[in-house]
Amino acid sequence: MDSYDIFTYSAVSNGLHAIAAVIWVGGMFFAHMALRPSVAVLEPPQRLALWAGVFPRFFRWVWVSIVVLFATGLGTVFIDFGGFGGTPVHVHLMLTVSLVMLAVYATIYFGPFRAFMARVAARDWPAAAEAQAVIRKLVATNLVLGLLTVAIGAAGRFWG
Ligand code: HEM
Known part of the structure; x- marks a missing residue:
């Protein structure tokens, strides 16, 4: 190994892949397990306005993470493994x-998230709370799938 090996395609790509996974899955873990129960003490207008600040900021980063995960993941399939035939x-x-996960996320983004933002803007709190409950369930689903994917990605190469 020479001193430039840290800049090989595989090293950079796997590093970016792991960072994107942490941003998406770690963000969902924090939102679902720490932020959600903590803001439950707030009155609906404050609580829902807070989520209206959180969701667009986080979801922008989720789109970036998705692009990075698929680009680097598929890049590794073709560059390191020589195509799907040689891929473990x-x-x-x-x-x-x-x-x-992508299908679940697109469902959130183009469905209940848009409805939620419109209802918060209209200060229709009961309807906004309904949309937020749907987002919560779908995020919980993606959180479980995301943790599973991280375990598969990190442990898979050691499977017999
Ligand atoms: C939610 C989406 C995903 C998550 C959370 C995820 C997570 C991970 C993690 C934690 C690793 C091990 C660390 C690393 O090599 O960076 C990994 C490796 C990898 N991932 Fe993903 N990944 C995701 C999506 C994808 C996609 C869409 C592909 C495309 C085929 C892909 C292909 C790969 C490959 C080829 C490796 C290297 C495997 C090895 O060397 O054994 N991943 N992934």
Whole structure:
């Protein structure tokens, strides 16, 4: 190994892949497990206005993370593994679960998230709370799938 090996495609790509995974999955963990129970003490207008500040900021980063995860992941499949034929089974599994996560995320973004923002802008708190409850359930789903994907990505290469 020479001193420039840290800048090889695989090193940079795997590093970016892990950072993007941390941003998306770690962000969901924090939102669901720490922020959500903590803001439950607030009155609906304050609580929902707070989420209206949190969601657009976080969701922007989720889009960036998705682009990075798919670009670096597929790049590794073709550059390091020479295509799907030479790709280990855990990567196929990771891609499959990621596609489900992407579908769930797109459902959140283009459905209840948009409805939520419009209802908060209209100060329709009961309707906004309804949309937020749907977002919460879908984020919980993606959090479980995301933790699973991280475990698959990190542990898969050691499977017999
Ligand atoms: C929610 C989405 C995803 C998460 C959380 C995730 C997470 C991870 C983690 C934690 C690793 C191990 C650390 C690393 O190499 O950076 C990894 C490796 C990898 N991921 Fe993903 N990943 C996701 C999506 C994808 C997608 C869409 C692909 C495309 C095929 C992909 C392909 C790969 C590959 C090829 C590796 C290297 C595997 C190895 O060397 O054994 N990942 N992933």
